[in-house]
Amino acid sequence: MYGYAHHWSNAMTREENFVEGSCLSNETITDWYSYCREAVVTYQVDKQESKGKIGGPGKIVQIDESKFGKRKYNKGRRVEGYWVLGMIENGSEDLRLEVCPDNVRSAEVLIPLIKKHVADYWKAYDCLRDHGYEHLKVNHSDPDNPFVTSDEPTGPTTVRTTVTTTPPEKFHLGTEKMNWYGTNVYCQRNNWKLLVLDSAEIQKEFEDFIKRKNLQNLNYWTAGNQLVDMKTWHWDLDGPAFNYTHWAKGQPDNYKGSQHCLQLFANSLQWDDCNCEIHMNFACLKY
Structure with a gap:
């Protein structure tokens, strides 16, 4: 939990272990990190009070999807639980979370959730430009610019999305x-x-x-x-x-x-x- 709170990677958590020698497996660290994330999400969903919308002209909002819940038979990929959509504006601590209804992540579901919180890439993200947003993908393999890339990144990407809100043409x-x-x-x-x-x-x-x-x-x-x-x-x-x-x-x-x-x-x-x-x-x- 200390490593999670300090944003350590799995490798760093193993290296900074207080017990001499490697005693924590990657799977154990991943399970603990998942537990911490789920605790944060549960608390945030229960306690969040939206105060207007985040983002706006020239602002950048980070949007991420993740599935939270128990792994089947406590091993392998998580296959049971709920998909959660998270949104936060750069430089702000105003985090917005929405549980995807019925675990559906189509454009019909995600776009209204985004528009609910973000001011005027699954397939659902492909049409963000139609709603006044600019979509930029994420590339964690780029050491100089690990978060925002062009529409065609060369390194591995995640489903996290960065959008800058620009007013639609009047x-x-x-x-x-x-x-x-x-x-x-x-x-x-x-x-x-x-x-x-x-x-x-x-x-x-x-x-x-x-x-x-x-x-x-x-x-x-x-x-x-x-x-x-x-x-x-x-x-x-x-x-x-x-x-x-x-x-x-x-x-x-x-x-x-x-x-x-x-x-x-x-x-x-x-x-x-x-x-x-x-x-x-x-x-x-x-x-």
Whole structure:
């Protein structure tokens, strides 16, 4: 137990034995370490009180799976017991543990458990990127960087997983040009909405997003329009009136009396009123 508490390996425990000569077998040390781990897990599961989520943008969360329970006939690999999912943020002592229901470790089980504790590799881990996480494998054979490796480590790996939480993309760019009406239908079918820029903050977010993708040389539809009364500018057909604007100089001008939908000028991404029937690029707001 002293060796376990000081994070000694099996070999070091044998070397640091107080009795002269080798009297502890590897199996005995492994059994004692397993017992200590199970005691810690049992206590933690019973006593843990979650205080919000761990992780966040730029944070790293270590995630590990282990099975706890008795070995069949007290020898060989452990085959009876419960699979436990452990999560802890680097530099923190806030450990989170979850018992896998019915010992199932599929994506349907593990992803909700991870999302329960980790802020916005079994096969279950393959889809972490779809949920806003970045998956990095573990390579204990690398002495310089033993924990985090690339997706294709060369040394032996374990099922322990390291994830860095990165916010999922807020915007989705349409793949083909459409008129203003078609863009609304497209976004709504995907449970999104056409781009709403109702504050300076969201305007800058979108500008930064477009510049990262080097696509600022295109025009984009937004949800802005005055189709309800042809006078007042609103977001969506039934949304709020504008309380923030970023019009280009001289806009809106309702050229020829037919410009009732809001586009973003290429490059400057300033606002301009435009004929709703024109086909152009667009962006959906995902959340």
